[in-house]
Amino acid sequence: MPERAAKQGGRTEYSPRREDHRSGGVAPPASNGAILHLLNALSDAARRGHEQLFQTVEELVPQHLNVHDVLLVVREASDWTLWNDSTPNRAGILDSLAGGDFSDDEHEIMFPDGMMLLIIRPGELGLAVSPLNGYPLPSEELAIIARYLEAAISGLSAVPMEALRQNIISAFHRVATTVLHSEDLPEIFFNITEVAKSELAADISGIMLVQDEHLVMQRCVGNESADTARLEMAVGQGIGGRVLETGKPCFVENYVESSHISQHFFSLARVEKVRSALAAPMKSKDQIIGVLEVWRRRPSTFSDEDVTTLETLADLASIAIANASLIAKQKQTMRKLESANDSLRQRYQVIESSVDFQNQLMKCVLNNLGLDEIARAAGEALESGVFVFDTKTGMRSQYGANRLTSREIGALKVEYAKAPTDDAEPIELSFESTGSSVITQRISAVSGQSGWVGILNPSGNREWNLLSLASFSITVALHDMKSQAGAAALSEKTSALLWDLIDAPENVRRLAIDRLRELGIDMSRESCVVLCRIHQRGVASGPDSLSDRDLDIHRWLVRDVSARKHGAHEAPKLASMRGTEIAVVMPWSDPGAAAQLAEDIENQVAAIMPGVECSTGISARCHDPFKLVECLRQARLASRVAEMSSSKRPVAFEETGLIGIMMGLQEGTSFGDLPKNTLKELADDSKPQARTLRETLHYFLSLNCHQGNTAEALGVHPKTVAYRLEKIELATGLDLKSHEHRLLLELALKAHDLRIETL
Known part of the structure; x- marks a missing residue:
């Protein structure tokens, strides 16, 4: 027989215990729904007798709890045998149990091959479980099944058993159905305490949870003093504190006279007229999370069956608490996932809309539309006003029903002056005087900073506005770069043609004009x-x-x-x-x-x-x-x-x-064009009126610009001279009151009359 290890909490492990090197990892834990379904099936089987109950255990437990095999064994003399002789010794379970000498206070016994024996009735009945290959045994769930079986079996005699305690089974079934489907802790505590009070014929029942190494009452029924509902216990204080200290059930038959518990709560016990009490630990993953306790106002003795009943209820409470926490976490996770999903959906919609917006603006650039058309497309898509400034905050383009006021433009100039030249971060500004708001960003192009774009009174969420503003800025930059590139390319083509146009022989100038026309100029x-x-x-x-x-x-x-x-x-x-x-x-x-x-x-x-x-x-x-x-x-x-x-x-x-x-x-310039350029239509000899006006101008200049003497010399009325002089000014664009202009006209008349081509 292998050497024994120390006992811990009623559970004995044989040593040496092998490390688990099998493949497969950890088996998925049984869900609360699976445990509930199993308890319901066992409850139905128990109503038809112990044989049906045992058969159901061996058939359904492996299906619901991720174990390889389950057999109920009975103790005969010093050996363990199968409860049903016709049942085969599956997985060599009896071989593992042969020669085992187990004490009556051992509840769970582990074997080196991974098998577990759960004692249902000491010295009488056990549940042998072999593990599923590669997975550890679900010990907490198996402990619940073992205690449930113990509660379902009446009498302490050897198997076959007496009639089942149908009232306790039914109570367990009701409370399990309720608490394993609930996430409401107050409801769970209420059902557990009510069943415990009823099934254990108690006067008071309460659930306490561990908080900061103290037991704190969560739910209490049947109490007369409010202090009982506010009860707190430290480790070792009262029955609950003793359970917290030892990890085992504890009961007293006479509370105020017991020497097994501390006297911290004797005064409260006298107020409540408590005589006897029973408490059982609530555990989760081998950690005590609370205590379930019942009190009676009469002298009484708690049987092993009462202890088992309370332990089973405590186990159900532990599972319900864990289940409620799991449900709450699942719902919280679902809410977070839904929130994240909504956020991602909204962001996707914003990005999708931004892409559509960018494509719409890019079409304007590709179709060679101007800046005003780009601003119009942006404003209509954004349903807001938009504007484009040059580097000196001169308005290049603006679209929208609402326009920037001069005061708002002045405020923007101040903000632009503060912004570093290499900073492309957007600026958000509100104008209290008008109630308007602006979001604006610098236009960054390859050739350098080329101004600012902005949205006036932006609608929609901020992320959409920022993406749209960036798209608008990029589009304006691309438009400017395209315009500059096109102008530069055109400049290269027209640079040589310019000199052919303005400083070349006549035939070359005509060819240059034709070529410029072909280039769209x-x-x-x-x-x-x-x-x-x-x-x-x-x-x-x-x-x-x-x-x-x-x-x-x-x-x-x-x-x-x-x-x-x-x-x-x-x-x-x-x-x-x-x-x-x-x-x-x-x-x-x-x-x-x-x-x-x-x-x-x-x-x-x-x-x-x-x-x-x-x-x-x-x-x-x-x-x-x-x-x-x-x-x-x-x-x-x-x-x-x-x-x-x-x-x-x-x-x-x-x-x-x-x-x-x-x-x-001085440079030998030809005078041939001086009369025509100065006198213009007055230089045309084919027009009699031109000769008349030249004659009038000649007399006017030679007679010291005196209109009366000019009229007398010409033999016309002075008003006629005044009318002719007015026509001369209109034709030449010169002012006869200007001395310089009069000199220029006189020189042009001399060149015309003398037909001087060059000097």
Whole structure:
């Protein structure tokens, strides 16, 4: 016989105990539903006698509790035998039990081969269980079945047994059905205490749970004092404390006279008139979690059957508590999973909507739509106002019924100024004065920072707004990059054509116009030429005044100039550089647009190369692109004047007057076009009215601009002279009150009359 180990809590283990090296790991624990189903089946079988009960145990326990085999064995003399001689000795169970000498206080006996013997009736009846290959035995569930069998068997004599105690079985069945399906601890405690009080003929029943190494009353029925319902016990105090200390059931027949328990609660016992009490431990995984206790107000003795009954109820309470905790955790887990699922579903919907939004904006870029169309698409999709700022917080585009006010734009400028240049984090801002709110983000492009985008009064959740804002920002950046790339590509193509247009023979200029038309560049509108001549400070301008590196930088500058807008004005049509001259042909909208472009070019040159100076001239406007060659001549003359001027500002050709003509004479400029460019339709000899107006202008200038003397010399009324002079001003665009303009008209008349082509 193997050597015995020390006893622990009524359970004996033989040693040495082998380590479990079998494959398979831990068997899945039996569910509470399986235990309940098994107890129901055993209850039904017990009503038909012990033979049916034993047969049901051996048949159903292996099916429900993950064990290999179960046999009921009886003690005859010193040997264990099968209760039914016709039952085969399955799994060699009797061989393992042969020669076993077990004491009466042993409840569970483990064998080296993994088999377990549960004592149902000491010295009479046992339940032998062999393990399922690879899994440990479910000892807690088997202990419940053993105690249930003990309660179901009446009498303490050897088998066969007397009639079953149907009332206790029925009570167990009712309470098991209730508590194993409940997660409500108060309901569980109520049912357990009521059954314990009823089945053990007690006057008071209570359940106490371990809290901070103390037993604390959770539910009490039948008590007269409120102190009983608030009862707390430390280890070793009273019956409950003794159970907590030993881990075994405990009872006293005379409470206040017992020497086996402490006297901490004798006064309360006298108040409650308690005479006898019984308590059993509630265990979970070999740990005591509480105590189930009953009290009687009469002297009495608790039988072994009473102890078993209370232990069974305590076991059911332990399982119910664990089950309630498990159900609560399962529900909590389900709630968390549902919440996580809802969150993921919402996030998926946000991401899906964001992808649709991004695709919609990308179609605008792919279809070459402008920034206003992109802003419109974004605003309609977001159902909010949107806006796009440039780097200087100038409004590039805005869409929506609600627009930013000047005060709101000012507040945004302040926030933008605070933001680091490398920070792309969104800014959220509310305006108390208007009740509006804005979420805005910097536009980051490969070429650098290119402004801000924003949503005014955003709707929807914050995550959707942030994703949408990022998509809007990316789309605007792509649009800008595409525009810059397209402009740069077009600039490369048109750079060479520009000089063919403005500084080449007639046939080459015509070919250049045709080629520009094929590239989609309309030259039919009025245009002017802006010419910037660059040179080292203090050095006269010339073809060799700049290094190759400087020229490369300025060629890059040309591409930038050709693609950008200047305030609210249109982008220049053509820009190019040859030698030290930057030439730009731009639409004529007003003189301020050309002057602004000229200043921008000079400022960029000064910023890039501090040692370089610019002299910029602006031509007069031209209706015919074929005659832009004359505009180039005018812009060059104006740039020469600007170079000599101390003001160092761009100069328009109209400002040069006689100085420009004199400088043109120094360079041998042809006078052939002077009458036509100055007198315009008055230079047409085929029109009699033109000759009349020239004659009137000649007398007016030669007679010291006196209208009366002019009328007398012409033999007409003074009002007629006044009318003719007004028509001359309208035709030439010059002011006869201006001395400079009068000199220019007189020189043009002389050149026309004398037919001077060159000087």
